[in-house]
Amino acid sequence: MDLVSKVQLVLGSGPGIAATGFRFVLQPLYIGLAKLRKQAPPGAMDLVFRTVRAALFVVRCHEGLTMVLMNRIETIGVDLGGTKLAVGVVDGEPKTLWSDQVPSNGYSQEGLIDLLAEQINRAHEARPDARAAGVGIPATIDFESGHAVSTVNLDLEDLPIKDLLQERVGLPTVIDNDANLAMLAEALYGAARGADYALMLTLGTGIGGGIWIGGEIFRGSTGSGAELGHTVVDINGPRCQGNCPGRGCIETFASGTAIARQGREAAEKYPESALGKLAASGEKIGGGAVTQAAKDGDAAALEVISTAGHYLGNAIVSLTNIFQPEVVVLGGGAMAMGELILEPARREVRERGLNPNNQAKIVAAELGPDSGMIGAAALARIESEAS
Numbered sequence: 001m002d003l004v005s006k007v008q009l010v011l012g013s014g015p016g017i018a019a020t021g022f023r024f025v026l027q028p029l030y031i032g033l034a035k036l037r038k039q040a041p042p043g044a045m046d047l048v049f050r051t052v053r054a055a056l057f058v059v060r061c062h063e064g065l066t067m068v069l070m071n072r073i074e075t076i077g078v079d080l081g082g083t084k085l086a087v088g089v090v091d092g093e094p095k096t097l098w099s100d101q102v103p104s105n106g107y108s109q110e111g112l113i114d115l116l117a118e119q120i121n122r123a124h125e126a127r128p129d130a131r132a133a134g135v136g137i138p139a140t141i142d143f144e145s146g147h148a149v150s151t152v153n154l155d156l157e158d159l160p161i162k163d164l165l166q167e168r169v170g171l172p173t174v175i176d177n178d179a180n181l182a183m184l185a186e187a188l189y190g191a192a193r194g195a196d197y198a199l200m201l202t203l204g205t206g207i208g209g210g211i212w213i214g215g216e217i218f219r220g221s222t223g224s225g226a227e228l229g230h231t232v233v234d235i236n237g238p239r240c241q242g243n244c245p246g247r248g249c250i251e252t253f254a255s256g257t258a259i260a261r262q263g264r265e266a267a268e269k270y271p272e273s274a275l276g277k278l279a280a281s282g283e284k285i286g287g288g289a290v291t292q293a294a295k296d297g298d299a300a301a302l303e304v305i306s307t308a309g310h311y312l313g314n315a316i317v318s319l320t321n322i323f324q325p326e327v328v329v330l331g332g333g334a335m336a337m338g339e340l341i342l343e344p345a346r347r348e349v350r351e352r353g354l355n356p357n358n359q360a361k362i363v364a365a366e367l368g369p370d371s372g373m374i375g376a377a378a379l380a381r382i383e384s385e386a387s
């Protein structure tokens, strides 16, 4: 084996950030040394190479040990939803070491802050080694100051949540939009793992959005960007939900709330359908009932979900043409619909997206309902490592 190949074998063996850095620094040095070898005394250059190889080995061991220790760091993640709050303590694997869920509906602004502080403190008592907390909120967020600016589906407005919580929990605390955190979790550990460019849509009460660009969450100029659920697909469409002044946002066609509403309309229009009979029996038609009826083969319910998928696909056409992601992840409680909505959405993207942007994979989230909580804990870890 010639000397340059030997050098490349040493430098190229094993992954790791340090090894990559060393490759850039040491490879030119090695090649320079190799050229000098002919003039050097016999054995001298081999000694130099052995020494450098030993140094590299030490660096790699140190890097491996650091990663093991960092993975053991525990952080608290909280995902505040419109109806429930999920809280957990997670390490870097990510392994959930403790978790719980409590109802979150019916609280005032002050009540929600009390609830958040109380749940973070409970988690900290359960795992005293936890060193930071992350909180996901379905709101537009000023990321630096930790203000919730406004929410579509919760009673929070212009509130310095980060400061209010830090005072009461005694831990470094970071807040972010809940869908940004679901995106972070799926990018680090789930369906978008390994991707440099990815998008996330969370289908629930509303539709949240997350954007992953070059290995980082994109938040816009102050932190309120990536509201992909308010992508307009019909300028004359229905008024959007809550505080959104828009019309025909994708949230009005494909959120769990929208599907429930369209399910009730279909039940009226087709009284002989399973949905119609369910409504006639006095049962309340929600998103879950529409999904179940569609899974049981009810044509009216299938039409509701396939129409929602058609609109959702067209929103994704615009998004893939702008971002050209490798993967678009669909999550949130309403994704119990699974392939019933993924399939029509994929078809629209393939047919109407520009080539090659239409090749983006459209997949279901992998981390399930815990993704927001896991992402919140991951953000707390990232921010505490950075500070």
Ligand SMILES: [Zn+2]
Pocket: 229, 230, 240, 241, 244, 245, 246, 247, 249, 251
């Ligand atoms: Zn909207």
